[in-house]
Amino acid sequence: MTLIPNEARRRRKVTMRDVADRAGVGLATVSRVINGKSGVAADLVERVHEAARDLGYRHDLTASSLRRADRRTGTIALVLEDVANPFSSALHRAVEDTAHAENLLVLTGSSDENPERERELIDTFTLRRVDGLIVIPTGGADTELAAVRRQGTPVVCVDRLVELDQVDTVTVDNRTGARAAVQRLLDLGHRRVAFLGDMASIWTARERYAGYLEGHAGRRVDERLVRREIRSADAAEHAIREILDGDEPPTAVFAAQNLLTIGAVRALQRLGLQDRVALIGFDDFPLADMLSPGVSVVAQDPAEIGLIAARLLLGRIADDDDRPARHVVVPTTYVARGSGEIPPTD
Amino acid sequence: MTLIPNEARRRRKVTMRDVADRAGVGLATVSRVINGKSGVAADLVERVHEAARDLGYRHDLTASSLRRADRRTGTIALVLEDVANPFSSALHRAVEDTAHAENLLVLTGSSDENPERERELIDTFTLRRVDGLIVIPTGGADTELAAVRRQGTPVVCVDRLVELDQVDTVTVDNRTGARAAVQRLLDLGHRRVAFLGDMASIWTARERYAGYLEGHAGRRVDERLVRREIRSADAAEHAIREILDGDEPPTAVFAAQNLLTIGAVRALQRLGLQDRVALIGFDDFPLADMLSPGVSVVAQDPAEIGLIAARLLLGRIADDDDRPARHVVVPTTYVARGSGEIPPTD
DNA sequence: CGAGGTTTCGGAAACGTTTCCGGGAAACGT
DNA sequence: ACGTTTCCCGGAAACGTTTCCGAAACCTCG
Known part of the structure; x- marks a missing residue:
């Protein structure tokens, strides 16, 4: 078996210089042709391309971007x-x-x-x-x-x-989306809407929480229904179970991130409550429509x-x-x- | 407001040469220090680092990899x-x-x-x-x-x-996985197992199809239950509906790719057959466990x-x-x- | 037909780095 | 004390390209 690296090492890299020599033109001309610049005689262009093809020349973008005026690397x-x-x-x-x-x-x-x-x-x-x-x-x-x-x-x-x-x-528009979702739930008659949110260090998490509050339009929100700083589906599932275990459980859940929504779905399904507790998630996720019930979401694109x-x-x-x-x-x-x-x- | 590009354009890029001059050493020494090579006096190393820090020097990987012997770009x-x-x-x-x-x-x-x-x-x-x-x-x-x-x-x-x-x-091991899945269905008593597969130009699609055939262990497979060259969930859904519409419909489906599995689930749910027709998919997908019934799969990692x-x-x-x-x-x-x-x- | 302008081309410098090489100092052995 | 080896260091070449610049050739027009 031939060992490739040796072979590759033997045959030196073919450079613009080589192309120039074979085409019988100057190095600068080859550069012009390769970069498709105008102002080169048609027959020279042809000769250069031919030489490049014969030699198997490959343009080196590293070297190119080093010298190039705009220094672009593509x-x-x-x-x-x-x-x-x-x-x-x-x-x-x-x-x-x-x-x-x-x-x-x-x-x-x-x-x-x-x-x-x-x-x-x-x-x-x-x-x-x-x-x-x-x-x-x-x-x-x-x-x-x-x-x-x-x-x-x-x-x-x-x-x-x-x-x-x-x-x-x-x-x-996180805030508006979250607010509208919560308002929908309240309009349906829900009075106790739980909130599941990601770390407050994340801007979207803060915005969506703000939207959740705004959606209540003056109505009091029960602190015990709010869980923030939730980082995973598992944590969300755990949080929901905890909240539903409380003495005044929520009748609806707003999950402010897709992983948290999935955790919530899991919790509700495990408890057999998926058809009794309402759920809206922020951010769509694949197969949300195939679950039963289908998961309503505030979708972003x-x-x-x-x-x-x-x-x-x-x-x-x-x-x-x-x-x-x-x-x-x-x-x-x-x-x-x-x-x-x-x-x-x- | 200050226009950044101008500012950036004004101040020339700080190079190794600049660092060398400020540290009062040679260019080669700066290179050695930056690359962490041994054999440089401790005080020089310190001087170079200091100069680099003061000048805000940033190592240019493009230039570096151009000259470097191994030509690695990282x-x-x-x-x-x-x-x-x-x-x-x-x-x-x-x-x-x-x-x-x-x-x-x-x-x-x-x-x-x-x-x-x-x-x-x-x-x-x-x-x-x-x-x-x-x-x-x-x-x-x-x-x-x-x-x-x-x-x-x-x-x-x-x-x-x-x-x-x-x-x-x-x-x-596509073939083994597919074969085992089909065998499970046959062992359960299924005699008519439909097949949904991707383009035959794809190696995995061919292997899984081969596994499907092997799983039948000599038993005849009805050509009408086999659909290959299926490229999307929609196409899969359509195919399944068609097959189930035939005069001798399958009692089980083997879907040889995750998108096709999803299409099959969709078709079965739409027809209300998800609890009557068995389904095994190749390749796991998120939320497969949350559907009802949960979707059994041959999982890869x-x-x-x-x-x-x-x-x-x-x-x-x-x-x-x-x-x-x-x-x-x-x-x-x-x-x-x-x-x-x-x-x-x- | 010659002056002036335009086009086309090649040599050489430059991009920022790594590596080769050679020189000087230090360390060592005799 | 002196030759030899070892160790550090800096100057210069090189990587493969683009761009600058000047020379040559070609037009144009009075």
Whole structure:
């Protein structure tokens, strides 16, 4: 068997110089042809392409971006909460698609909601000179984001609001969506609506909680029905069981994040209460419609968010980075599937 | 408001030369210090670090990897079917985690099962000189993979078997898993088991179909119950409805891919047959346990697959690329949740 | 037909780093 | 004390490309 590395080592990399020699032209001309610049005689263009093909020449983007005036690397970076989370990966996909249309590649990393890790990712990405950065900010690395921005790299923040100079943001109207959901439940006659929320350090968690409160429109909310700082489906399940065990249990639940919604569903199903306690979740999730009852949700459109974010970033990369920050707010839609339409049982 | 780009443009990038001048040492010494090489006097190391800190020096990985002997870029690439697909993204996450431990970054792309796109991705990745490649091969770009391999970049293929020199693969024992599932159904007394499969161009689809046939152990399979080349949940739903409409409908369904399983669930629920027709799916999916009945599946472990693939790749990158291809086969496990345990109704 | 302008091309410098190499100082052995 | 080895260090070359600049060739027009 032939050992590839040896073979590869033997045969030196074919460079523009080689192409130039074989085509009988200057190095500069080869560069012009490869980059598709105008102002080269047609026959030379042909000769260069032919030589390149014969030699199996491959353009080296590393060397290219080192010398190039704009120093572009053709790469953007995406800092997600977790690439395996459905919201993140739908966003990722949308970004990839728009980036691909511009021949850009996407580097990704998961911060796991950890500011330290976010900082680390931002750092390694910028060392690699990415052309732009899309981040779901944990909130704890804003200084670094500002630094990156100052250093010249365009930045777009998604999902969470961040107030930084010349950093665009794309968010969802969390507060309105949450408020409307809670109002629906109250309109149905529910008076005791439990709340399940993520860490208060996360902007969306705070907004959705605010919406929950606003939805009550002056009505008192029982503190015992509120559980915040819940980080997983298991924790959510546990919390719901605890709340339902109390002496004045809720007749409805508002779960402010998709994992928490799933935990709530699990708890209700285990207790056989899925048809008696109403449930509305924030953020849609796959198969929510197939459960019984179907889970009503305040849906966001991660693909739309990703698309807008990518467009904003590409705009800044392409030309006009000299414009103030823009905040885009994407609306949410309520999807009625049954669980949110259950009337109160007393 | 200060316009960042101007500011950034004004102040030239601080380079190793600047650090060297400020520390009063040679350029080579700065390089040695930054790269943590031994053989530099302690006080010089200190001076260099101090100067670098004062000047806000940032190491340029692009320039570094251009000159560096091993030409490593600290980046690996991952070609998935679709980053938004749960199987792909779980794999992605596992790869990211192991890569991160070695300080490697991950570039990703979605081939959408399209060989053309796979080729394109492989091409752009290698132009960027990634240190290694992990691919879910469509099967139509094997020549390109071999070329990449010959050019010296380590390659690991996942999920689908590929026979290439010095290309490791990590697959699942599709055939055994499918066969066992079908046998379970037959043992339960089912005689008419429908089959739903993906495109035959995909290795896993062929293997699972083979397993389905083998599971019948000589018993005749009714061609009318077999549907292959199904590409989406909708198509699967349609196919199942069609089959159940026939004069001799199946009493059980084996769906050979997660999207198809979901389509089958949808069809059965719509027809109100979810408790009468047995169903086993290949590949687990989120919330399969929450449906009623719970969906029994032949589960694979995408995280395990990703972990192994990443380890194989890192091994080749690190040192011994001079070893023959290694094929790792990860076992599947059957997860009984109810839908696969429904006895035949005649 | 010649002056002036435009186009096309190649040599050489530059991008920011790593690595090669050679020189000087220190350490060692005799 | 002197030759030899070892150790640090800095200058310069190199990585593969893009861009600057000047030379040559080609037009255009009075």
